[in-house]
Structure formats: C-alpha cells, structure tokens
Amino acid sequence: MKNNQAGAPDLFAHFRDDFRSGLVVFLVALPLCLGIALASGAPLFSGILSGIIGGLVVGSLSGSSLSISGPAAGLTVIVLSGIHRVDNHFETFLLAVVIAGILQIILGFLRAGVISLFFPSAVIRGMLAAIGIILILKQIPHALGDDKDAEGEFEFFQLDGENTLTEIANAIGDPQFGAVLISIASIIALLSWNALEKRMRNLQFIPASLVVVIVGTLINIVFSTYIPVLSLQPIHMVSLPVIKGLQEVPNLVVFPDFSQIGNPKVYITAITIAIVASLETLLNIEATDKLDPLKRRTPANRELKAQGVGNLVAGLIGGIPVTSVIVRSSTNILSGAKSKLSAIIHGVLLLMSVLFFARFMNYIPLASLAVILIFVGYKLAKWEIFQEMYKLGLSQFLPFIVTVVAVIFTDLLIGIGIGMVVGIFFILRENLKTSYFLTTKINQKNRHIHIDLSEHVSFLNKASIAEILENLPDNSTVEIDGTKSTFIDHDVLEVIKDFQETAKAKNITLGFVNQVNRTYNIKLPENHNHEHNHVQNTYQQLLVNNKKWVAEKLNMDPDFFEDMAKGQQPRFFFISCSDSRVHPNEITGTQPGEMFIHRNVANLVVNTDLNFMSVLQYAVEVLKVEHIIVCGHYGCGGVKAALENTYHGLIDKWLLNIKDVYRLHRAELDAITEQDEKFKRMVELNIREQVYNIHKTSVVQKAWSSNARLRVHGWVYDIREGIVKDLQIRPEDIFHEYGHIYKLDFKEE
Template sequence: MFGTRVSAFLKLSKRDLKYDLPASVVVFLVALPLCLGIAMASGAPLFAGLLTGIIGGIVVASFSGSQLSVSGPAAGLTVIVLGAIEQLGAYETFLLAVVIAGLMQLVLGIIKAGMIGNYFPSSVIIGMLAAIGITIILKQLPHAVGYDSAFFGEESFTQSDNENTFSALQNAFNAINYGAFIICAVSLAILILWPKLKKVKLIPAPLVVVVLGVALSQAFLGSDLALGSDHLVTIPVVQSFGEFVGLFTFPDFTQILNKDVWIVAFTIAIIASLETLLSIEAVDKIDPFKRNSPTNRELLAQGIGNTTSGLLGGIPMTSVIVRSSANVNSGGRTRQSAILHGIWLLLAVITIPKIINLIPLSCLAAILLHTGYKLAKGEIFKQMWHKGFDQFIPFIVTIIAVVFTDLLTGVGVGLLVAMFYILRNNLSNAFEYDVEDNEDGAKITFTLAEEVTFLNKAAIQKALYSLPRRINEIIIDGSHSRYIDKDVIEVIKDFEQHAVSKGKTVELVGIINKKNVPNIKRFTQSILKNDSLNRKPVKQSSSETIAK
C-alpha cells in the first residue's frame, strides 16, 4: 500500500523504465566526475559534491515537475562558493547559508517567481544550448588527451588554474598522454558505432566505453602508455559505516544572526534560481516530447534540495544543462532516470569506490564530447539562419558571449541583443495603413496593432504628423486592439484637434472609450466564473468577452 502511494506521488512508470534505466547509468557516469570536480574547485570536501549529486537526483527529482532535468552541483557557482567559504571562515557557517538559500528558493516558488523563465527568448535559449555544446567540446579536449590541470566540469572561459580555454588547449597538445588519447579515441568510435549494431544496442554505449576504458588503463600499466592517478576518477574510499557517517558535516546555527551569512544566502538563492530557470527552459527545448515543465514547482524542488544539502553537508545545486542533455541524448523519458542516477551515486560511494577509482577521465571526456556535438551540430545553425536576422544575431551573440565569459553573463548579453530586436519589431509593427484616392483628395485608414504600448508612441506620432497634404480624411481604427496605452490615446486626441483645425476629417473607431483593462486577466476571470457555475466550456470568443 505504501509503495503504491509513493509510486503515485512520484508518477513512476514501468513502461518507461527500459528507457530510463540505461539513461540513468549514462547520467551517473557523467555526473560522478562533475560532482567531484566542482566540489574540488569550490574548496569543499569531495564528499560534499557527491552528496549534492545524490540529493539532486533522489530528492529534487522526486519533487520536480520536469521529466528530464537533472540537478546537482553547478560549475557556475564554484567562484561564489569558494569565495563564500573563505569569507565566512568555516565550512559549517557556509552550510547555514546554503540552508537559508534553500528556504529563500521555497519562498520564490510560493510567490510564483518561476514565471521569469517564460520571458527568455527562444533564440537566446537555443544559443545557450549550442554554446554549452561548444564549451563542453573545448573544455573536454584537454581531458581527452590526459591534460587534467583544470577541474572536470570547468565551464568559464577564465579557468581556476589561471589558464583560459584556448591556452589550456594549446598546453594540452604539448603534454599529450598517449594512453589517455587512445582510450578517448576508442571510446568515441564506440559511442558513434555502437547504436548502429542492432543486436547489442540495448546495452548503453557509455557503459561499454567505461568498461573498456578501465580494461585499457589496466593493460597499459607498466608501459609508456600508463595513466597516472590524476588521470582517473577519485572518490573517497570508506571502509565502514562509521567512516561513511563521519563524512557528513552539519551547519552552525549559532551564526544565524551573522549578516554575511544572509548576504551569501541571498546571492546563492538568486543565481541558483536563475541558472535553474535557464536550464529548465533549455531542457524543454530539447525534450523530444516537447513537455512544459512547471517552473514554480521547480523552484520549490530546488529549495527543498538545497535546504537538505545544507543540512547534511553538501554544496548548492541547480538544474544543470550538461547532465540534463546527457539524459535526453541517452533516451531518458521521465524523472525516473534522474532519481536512479542519484541512487547509483549513493551505491557507488558505499559499495564500489575502489572500482570507480579505476575509471579514466578520458573515456568520460569522450561521452561529454559526444554530448557536446549533439548540442552544437551544424543543422542548428542552418535552422537559425533561415529564421532571419532577428533570430540569428541574438543566437550567435549568445554563443560567443557564453563561450568567452560564463553562462549567466553570456545569456545576459544575448538577452540585451534579443531585446533590441524585439523593441525594434514592436516599434515597426504599431499599425497598418491603407490609402484610398478620391476626387477631393485621399483617405487613409490606420489600423492599430493588437497591443499598443508607450513604446509605439513615437512611431504613431511621427506617422500621423507627417501625412501628405492631399490626405483630407483620416480614420484611426483601434477596434481590434486589446490594449492601447493612455499616452498613445493622448497623442491621437491631440492629433485629432490639430487635423480638424486644418480642415481635415478625423474619425476615431474604438479608441476614445477604450477601457484598457488587461484583457488576459478579464478573459481568465470570465472563464473561471463560467466554469464554476456550470463546468461547461466557454463558447464566447475573446473579443466577445472583452466587449462585455
């Protein structure tokens, strides 16, 4: 009975398990080094990164409404976490800030701040995905050839090892470990060819890659191709349950009145929430079933996850694009895959840490290189080009900005460019006009757009006052407009007086008595009222409702 209730709450599906199970293995293999690398770069214990990944999988995915999003420690927060730990002086004090940040995210979810995610333009989101793909490729190439100076999962252009993306590439090819290179090359070949073999394609190609990578690294021992310990995954090895329990750290609640704790908490809550909303929008774009994730529920899930993480000794988490993309590309269908990946992380730490520590980073780099290619393949650039410059330019600018800065900065730059095109299109689409010549002169009819805001004021004013002298009859039709800004109505009224004084005829249709109440709100209220009375579909059109 209890199991049935849990299954109903999580909406688990036996039908989709055959897709989610292999996908969860791939996400686990990708998440494992990322959790460790991000924890190391953040100045936190390695176990804290794994714990955050476990909580992100089991806890957050259980409460989330997104079917394909995967949560865990985020590379975009490493600088903030590292600085916060140093500023607050103790890791236990920092954990208190993580707990408070989680509670703040719960509040953001309750007040429905997730609606912000609906205002990211598609061109910017698609550009962000392509940029992430390019970044993954550029960042994983050094790991592919055995140059592991930066942490596994680094995303920013300026790296934590005082190099940048391009200098790291140059140095990597000057310090190739041929054993790592061979393992990566063989792994890529398997990832590309394995799905084409019908008899064995049910076995996840990334799992084959890892098994073969471990076998090759063992075969290379004692030769010039041998891998060093820095070329392998490294997770804490626990010998007993007591040692496992000892890995947990708990927050210092005596610092609750420390203002610096609250400042750090607020910073983490805002940035983690923005990254999550961006990731959710991006994952919905690449979801083959085109499902729409509830963003407010996602903020609640992230709040629960971060609160739990802070209470147990983990670092902040967000919904993360790299792991989510790996989930989609591996055929995941529901949040079962994210939950299972968290379970695999937990079991790996408890049961087989020594075996996990044999996995070469270069074969995991191959998995990410394959994922990066799928995010940034050429067809995406062709599609955006055919959509026109107002879509292509923000797309390209977002890619360049993300690759040369970081995720949030790059998306911010892309948003500014997209807003420029949105405003320009808005200004140029304020109205349509039709001119009819007659014996006495000409008549012009201005038909205003559906939404006329103060941004259209200048364009409408310029068009009206620059009419040719032969125009002696002017009709301004606002009957099709759902909203006309009061400033625009004032401009139209002033022009009417001006034109009449010049002996022209002006007719205003549906403008003077325009009530300008937000029509979506009125329409929604009408639907709710009708639904509560008779539970029957509303048969009125939106224009009929507005007329009432």
C-alpha cells in the same frame, strides 16, 4: 504522460529507457560532482552528496520529466567566494546554503517562476549551443590526458592565467599517450556500439556510454599490468573518496554551524546563492523543455520549491548548492530518458557508488568520460542548429549567435544577459509599430473562449498568453484570433504550438482565425461569425495561404522553387493512410522533394492495385529510393471497419484485404479481451502484413537481386501523442516460413 507532472502510476512506465539514461547521466555526473566541488574549494564528498540529493530529493519533488539537478559549474565562483566571505569556515557556509534553500521555497510560493517565460527562445537555444561548444573545448585536454584542471572548470579565462584555447594547445603539445589510446578506443567503441544498436534491437538496453567506460577501464587495467609506461596516474582517473565501511559515513557528513545565525555575511551569501541558483535553474528547465521531444512544460514555481528543499537538505548534511544542470539534463534527454525516474536512478547509482563501488569507480579513466561528453556537446551544437536559426531571420539569429559567443567567453548568466539585451533591442524596435494589446473574451454559458491577439505579439506577451492557455477550462472550445496580427514572435508561436498537445489531454477543441503561425504552418478555419461565407472563405484561404507559403520559401531561399523544378531525388518512399490527420512531411520533418508518397485507405500494399504498383516501380527503379516505409496509425477507420461486420458499400471490397489480415491472426486477436488494445494490435499486424506484401513484389525482389540499397520499414503513428514508433519488422522474422513460396529467381536474359 499527458501532463507536466509525472504521477506515480506512470513512474515505471518507461523503466528500460529511464534506467539506460540514468546510468549514462551517472557516469557523466560522477566526475563533474567531484570536479565542481574541487573547483569550488569545498570537500570532495560534498559534491557527491549534492549529486545524490539532486537525484533523490530534487528528482522526486520536481515537476520536470527530464531535468537533472546537482552541483553546477555556474556556481563554482559563488561557492568559492561564499566560503571565503565567511572566513573559510565550511560549516558557516552550510548555514548560508540552508537559508538559501528556504528563500527559494519562499520564491516558489510567491510564484517567481514566471520569470522563466520571459527568456527568448533564441537566447535559450544559444545557451544550449554554447554549452555544447564549451563541453567539446573543455574535454579535449582530458581526452589527451591533460587533467590539471578539474572537470568542473568551465570558464574561458581561468584563475591560473590560462584560457580554454591555451589549455588545448598545452594538451596537444604534451599528450599522455595512455590517455590518447584510451580516447581513440573509446571513440571506436562508441561509434561501433551505436551502429550495432541500430541493427540488433536487444543491445539497445546497454548504453554506448557504459560500453565506452568498460572498454576504457579494461585498457587502463591492461596498461597497469603489462605496459606500466602507458598506465594512467590517479590524476587521470575518477577520484571518488573510498569509504571502507558504512560506519565511516557519519565522519564524512558536515553539519551547519547554527551559532552563526546572526552573522550578516551568512545572509549576504545566502541571498546570492538563492538568486543565482534560482536564475540558473529557471534557465536550465526552459532549455530542458526545449529539448524535450514531447514538449512538456515544467511548472517553474514547483521547480523553485523542489530546488529549495534540495538546498535545504544539502546545507543540513554537508553538501554544496544544487541547481538544475543543463549538461546532465541534455545528456539525459539525448540518452533517451522518458520520465523523472532517470534522475532518481542517477541519484541511486551515485549513492551506491560512494558506498560500495568507490574502488572500482576509481579505475575509470577521465579520457573515456571526456569522449562521452564531447559527443554530447556535438549533439547540442550541431551545424544544422546554426543553419536552422539563420533561416528564422536576423531577429532570431543575432540574439542566438551573440548568446553563443557571450556564454563561451564569460559565463552562463552573463552570456544570457547579453543575449537578452540583443533580443530586447529587436522587440523594442517592433513595439514602435503597434499599440494593440492582448484581449480575452469568455462566454461562460457555452464555454466558448475567444482570444484576440494584438497587432504585434512579442515575447513580452509570452507569459500572459501561456498563463491564459494553461488555465483554460477542460472540455471547452477555444478560438485564437490573429486577424489583427501583423507579427507574432517565434516564442509565442512555440507556446501556441505546445498548447496543441495540452489541449488534446484536456479535451479542448482548438481553432484559429487567420494565419497566426508561419513557422509551424497551423491550418486555420475562417471566422465563425460569418457562417454564410464560411465555405467560400475557407476555400479562398487556401489560395491566400499558398501565396504566403511561396513568399516565405523565397524569403529563406530565393532559388527554392527553381531548384525544385530541376527534378526530385527522394531517399524515402512513404506509404501511409489517407487519413487527413496523418501528414507524412509534417510528422517526419521533411521538406518538399525529400519523400515520395503514396496514400490509400489503411495504407495497404495490394499487388493487383495497378496504381500502387506503378508508384512502387517508379520509386524503386527510377528514383532509386533507399527506404520504403509503411506507416499506419492507431485509430485507423479502415482497420476499425474491417473488424466489424457492418455493410459500408463499395469500400468493403477494399477492406477484404484487411479482413484477410484478421483471419491470419485471428487466434492472437480474439485472445485480447480489451477492445482498444485489440484495435491497436490489429493496426500493428496490418502494418506487418503490408511490409510482408512489399517483400513479395517482383519490383522489390528484382531490386535486391541487383544489390540495390533498399530497406523496408514498418511504422505506427500515435495520433494522440504525435510519436512515430518503428515496429522493428525484420525480413527474416516474417519471411522465413513462407519466403520460399514467394521468392522469385531473376536470371540474366
């Protein structure tokens, strides 16, 4: 999808991925909804209701593609104190939830969502890493069978006098052996299934988390039947309320007490819920957008309205407050979700589970779910994330690490606030250096827009820059001028970087003046106002950019070039098209020294091309690469030219190799009537044939005869979206028919 809003035509475009991720989120959400309701002092069924509403109502109305909403651990104290404030009358508390929802809708119409643009990137990343660490620490006791605390208990210092670390110590000191065995089996199942998925494509539809739950449940049933001493008690399993028939559902629904409409305590509670829930939602959607591989932005004001409607419905039928929830959202993203359909599917599954499958769900061990959440936590708080933030410098790393520590030892909002204070300190320090401001010049006649950035662009400018970029007219030419800029904050760079994708969708031609982006290395043309010096200045800019690049590398690693000079040990040999839009290191996130590269027109593997064959031999026999990747791209000019009969000169001799691919697959290609689809399929078949040609070479066959660790892959790069797709080309699929013709026997001399 090219926009922020998932339109109906696209809703089922990625059904397979979305169903898989929705199923995983459902498994994670089920105990969390129950646990948060329990920790909040509310009826268990109210937590499930809110989870269903978060999936079906908020999921349908939200502009977010990946956010998951439901009852949140961050609101447990708010809900607990709110129920107590209204004299422990849950019906009165529900009235406050209804009013809170109305207030959130009003905030959405007042465009209060702009607040989300003021959260520094380092603080958001710190929040994500902290959530990952909390998940790991909080789930360790559950994995060991210590389930005294509800799943929704996320505070470090607990009301019972214990804390996260003492709970872990208690669990280690008195493990429940049945739960421990189930946890070990769950870990083995998770790792094994992930490994199998990489080899067997057909298994990818079944998420590893589902396999873990099935394995844990079956082991628990076996224990209950044959080894009672190891069987789990109800406290160690999901405890979903069992509904014997649909006629019982109305008895579980609680309605708000509208007779308390004049009670001032109701409004105090409602305002508190509205403010805290809105802030937590804005934080979470900002974090979710950071995790989104496609870098889509969620309309913050629309999200406030969607959350408001969700809380309005929740209050009307007996649910506790809902917000966007980062644990479930991150699980959704890491499980491969592509659109908002996954959120809706998770809501449907919650509804079905409570109506029809409650008895079965209550056999699911919390230990198995703990293993799933521990792995989610690991992905959010990997060591590489800390290293990446450290390399960005002290102004990014310090707010990041302070936020991590603060969120772990306090709570989400307090931790974010502390991180914000540290981030603002660096901003105020830098703001002493400049008095420039952001200016915009728009020439309506030729729709040419020129944006001058100030000398110092902090994250305080993020909101205005984001708003200007989002409101730029379609089919225009936009120039971002960083001539005056001596510093541009990392958050602003991310806004500009993300806008590059939006610009493509809106047919905006985007250009830059001077080097405004050190982090993402955006290439910038010279100032168009000096066209007579354009060519020379553009050339000189390359040398200037090189000096800046060297300085940046040395700043991050003083030994960078010295280490590079010692030699290369790349694991990948990358064969790509010469097209300037295909940058192997850029699209794969690799650094110098990690990838050996050969490029030619249309990424061909020609056995009579001595240049290519020499590079291949050096890569395989000297560098001992482990992976050979043939990467083509949609929109390839070489492939397109081969489909035509136009005379192009000398290159026609090279294009004959592609025309041979057309001849081999003529029946399939001629059956495709839509030209764009035919072009795309030809690109894929060309890649397939080049992978075939790699297998035919004596260099690769000789390496395999020596048991070399070498795999060959076929990729296609979509320039419009920036996504690489593995075509999953297997040797047995393309070599089974003619392999015996090309197979060489290497006998010892």
